[in-house]
Amino acid sequence: xxxxDLVNTYKNNYNSNDKTGNLKKHITVEFIxxxxxxxxxxNFDKLLSLFNQNLAVELKREVVSSIGRQTNMEKxxxxxxxxxxxxxxxxxxxxxxxxxxxxxxxxxFDKLRExxxxxxDNEMIYKMRDFYFYKKNRNxxxxxxxxxxxxxxxxxxxxxxxxxxxxxxxxxxxxFTSPPYYNARHYSDYFSYKDYLNEMKKVLxxxxxxxxxxRFIIINVSPVITKxxxxxxxxxxxxxHFDFHKILEETGFSFxxxxxxxxxxxxxxxxxxxxxxxxKPLSYKPNCITESLLVYRKNANFLLDENIKRCNHIPFxxxxxxxxxxxWYINPKSDKNHPAVFxxxxxxxxxxxxxxxxDIVLDPFAGSGTFGRVAKKMNRIPILCEKxxxxxxxxxxENYDII
Ligand SMILES: C[S@@+](CC[C@H](N)C(=O)[O-])C[C@H]1O[C@@H](n2cnc3c(N)ncnc32)[C@H](O)[C@@H]1O
Numbered sequence: 256x257x258x259x260d261l262v263n264t265y266k267n268n269y270n271s272n273d274k275t276g277n278l279k280k281h282i283t284v285e286f287i288x289x290x291x292x293x294x295x296x297x298n299f300d301k302l303l304s305l306f307n308q309n310l311a312v313e314l315k316r317e318v319v320s321s322i323g324r325q326t327n328m329e330k331x332x333x334x335x336x337x338x339x340x341x342x343x344x345x346x347x348x349x350x351x352x353x354x355x356x357x358x359x360x361x362x363x364f365d366k367l368r369e370x371x372x373x374x375x376d377n378e379m380i381y382k383m384r385d386f387y388f389y390k391k392n393r394n395x396x397x398x399x400x401x402x403x404x405x406x407x408x409x410x411x412x413x414x415x416x417x418x419x420x421x422x423x424x425x426x427x428x429x430x431f432t433s434p435p436y437y438n439a440r441h442y443s444d445y446f447s448y449k450d451y452l453n454e455m456k457k458v459l460x461x462x463x464x465x466x467x468x469x470r471f472i473i474i475n476v477s478p479v480i481t482k483x484x485x486x487x488x489x490x491x492x493x494x495x496h497f498d499f500h501k502i503l504e505e506t507g508f509s510f511x512x513x514x515x516x517x518x519x520x521x522x523x524x525x526x527x528x529x530x531x532x533x534x535k536p537l538s539y540k541p542n543c544i545t546e547s548l549l550v551y552r553k554n555a556n557f558l559l560d561e562n563i564k565r566c567n568h569i570p571f572x573x574x575x576x577x578x579x580x581x582x583w584y585i586n587p588k589s590d591k592n593h594p595a596v597f598x599x600x601x602x603x604x605x606x607x608x609x610x611x612x613x614d615i616v617l618d619p620f621a622g623s624g625t626f627g628r629v630a631k632k633m634n635r636i637p638i639l640c641e642k643x644x645x646x647x648x649x650x651x652x653e654n655y656d657i658i
């Protein structure tokens with residue numbers, strides 16, 4: 256009911272024919288901003304009275320922002336304290352919270368800020384807080400841990416949850432990988448799906464540590480089905496990409512995008528054949544021609560603009576083909592040495608969109624090393640991790656430093 260009220264208020268404001276007076280006509284963002292710039296008791300009162308009107312959420316937010324710009328701290332404090340815990344759109348509450356942040360050097364505002372945090376327990380409020388304090392302390396903090404820099408393509412042999420210990424914090428600029436598909440392929444074997452996710456989480460923790468703040472990790476996964484132990488048992492289909500979302504969030508990454516890799520139908524296993532013969536409802540199983548590329552960003556208390564700014568001095572190629580949407584049509588690749596290799600084109604796209612030349616880039620589940628080969632060709636410095644001795648042998652022949 257409460258949300259409906261708010262939505263109606265919003266509609267009324269937009270549909271108003273203004274039969275009763277002219278005030279609503281004047282209430283524009285610019286008008287409110289002007290009131291905010293001219294700091295006076297009179298304007299403060301006008302803003303307070305505007306706040307109590309049925310304004311659209313955008314305008315109300317602007318009113319709160321303009322109140323925050325006034326000079327009478329006591330009045331600002333009382334306004335926020337009286338209104339921040341009442342029913343309102345969260346966008347309006349965010350503005351009140353923002354004001355308390357920018358005045359957090361004043362004790363009463365700092366206490367009010369904490370009260371709002373506890374009251375709402377809201378992720379955007381926490382993000383605002385972390386951004387604000389990160390910016391404030393930025394000049395005092397320097398990461399002194401980077402000592403063992405990587406200059407050449409490098410191979411780490413063994414379980415990446417351990418071998419990545421040899422890589423220092425934040426030296427990696429991009430991670431792209433295709434993890435083992437639970438027990439669907441013979442190169443890996445786990446006691447249970449839970450065990451598999453726990454093992455993946457250990458590797459993701461390491462990935463988070465070695466990746467520079469704000470940079471991207473991209474995981475190529477799709478649902479898998481494992482062989483059933485007998486015809487009388489139903490097989491289990493695992494939606495791996497859904498579960499990766501959870502472990503990525505738990506290890507310090509935030510969701511950015513899902514890119515869909517689309518393959519020609521003739522190249523994927525035929526699941527729809529049975530249905531085509533009988534057409535019996537419920538027996539429908541479409542051919543799966545897609546895989547997901549989960550694009551996440553390492554949590555950072557600054558915007559992506561900051562990551563881009565840090566690379567301003569690096570020349571890069573502007574004459575490139577560009578995918579304008581999140582569906583990438585790429586043929587799959589087969590390989591005599593490995594059952595699940597990346598097509599080179601997939602690696603090329605990821606590298607050109609999410610890294611700069613000379614970046615150190617990591618594949619913690621390297622397999623046949625496709626990502627490493629493409630990365631070298633594109634003047635990036637790959638670090639590959641692999642634990643299977645057969646694949647390691649092949650990689651050793653490819654000119655990697657082994658550490
Ligand atoms: C899906 S394949 C990757 C294939 C790769 N994208 C390619 O183009 O060849 C996953 C690889 O991860 C390896 N692997 C599985 N668990 C690992 C771990 N904990 N540490 C290192 N490698 C692991 C497997 O041996 C397998 O070769």
